[in-house]
Amino acid sequence: MEGDACSSYAEEVKPSWRCFSYEEISRATNKFHPDNLVGRGGFAEVFKGSLRSGQNVAVKRLAKGEAGQLKEKEFLVELGILGHVRHPNTANLIGCCIENGLHLISDFGLAKWLPKQWTHHSVIPIEGTFGYLAPEYFMHGIVDEKTDVFAFGVLLLEIVTGRRPVDTSKQSLLVWAKPLIESGRIAELADPKLEGKYDMDQMQRLVLTASYCVRQSSIWRPPMSKVLGLLTNDRDSLEAQIRSIIPECQVDEMDDYNLATDCSLDY
Known part of the structure; x- marks a missing residue:
């Protein structure tokens, strides 16, 4: 989501998360410095970082490569799932960033942000x-x-x-x-x-x-x-x-x- 679309969606579902700017996320991770890389999966990379407020975060960035639409779909499905999860051993979401073609998730601290009618998600591939x-x-x-x-x-x-x-x-x-x-x-x-x-x-x-x-x-x-x-x-x-x-x-x-x-x- 970009610009007004992101704002209108946020108002509609009344989440407690927010859309981060790419600049904020880049600053938090020291421009996604390799020293801050903590993990890499099939379609995303995870970086540790720190916001200006001092809050430590983990930032998941959609990796570039082929089959972009499929990766984007999987990435957004994961975003939806994490929005439902509330567990002390699982990082909570505080927001996301979709800017300059980059899809980012910031973990630790989000609340429920999905529409109430979303009771489950369909995840493909298994x-x-x-x-x-x-x-x-x-x-x-x-x-x-x-x-x-x-x-x-x-x-x-x-x-x-x-x-x-x-x-x-x-x-x-x-x-x-x-x-x-x-x-x-x-x-x-x-x-x-x-x-x-x-x-x-x-x-x-x-x-x-x-x-x-x-x-x-x-x-x-x-x-x-x-x-x-x-x-x-x-x-x-x-x-x-x-x-x-x-x-x-x-x-x-x-x-x-x-x-x-x-x-x-x-x-």
Whole structure:
């Protein structure tokens, strides 16, 4: 976006970010000096910098090269995704710059700037680590907060079992684990290196939480706030937490990734 277009869009969605000038970004990164380069990906470079206010920032610059339109599309999709992400381990956005044909993102500090009706994004081509990818992302390129919930569920299973999500010599972790979870065979799920030396209550809690997170349909996955509750609440609070995730369990609305624990509250 340039000039008036950028201003009108900003007024329409009322963001707390702003459009930086190229001069500001160049000054912050010392003219994109190689010493400030902290990373380079397939379509962008990341530089560290400091604004006049003293705020430290990371600046992602769209790299020049062939297939410019595709790179620009991927770049703007990433901008949209970052606008939704709020996490202490993820840099937040404070603004962007589109000037002189250069597309830049300044990280650290932005708020929600996308139109409210944007509930998810379609991302093409698919990128990510196979084994952690949610079905809706792998099949349709759809990304929302439940995509990460799915990946977290896989991570929990990885911790429980000591197995990688994808192993060329074995079944995928989810395919292997599902029947064991359905039948409650926790001992067979547990990492053999533990030699049975683990707290069964904690192990059951991890498996139960993972089973909710890896549901195929994203609408049946809990938000991370409820995932935290499943992992940390006492037994009485845990039962209430489970009921709040699925107030009324109806088997015909579930899908083939759902586990027996979906319809069982006798944890």
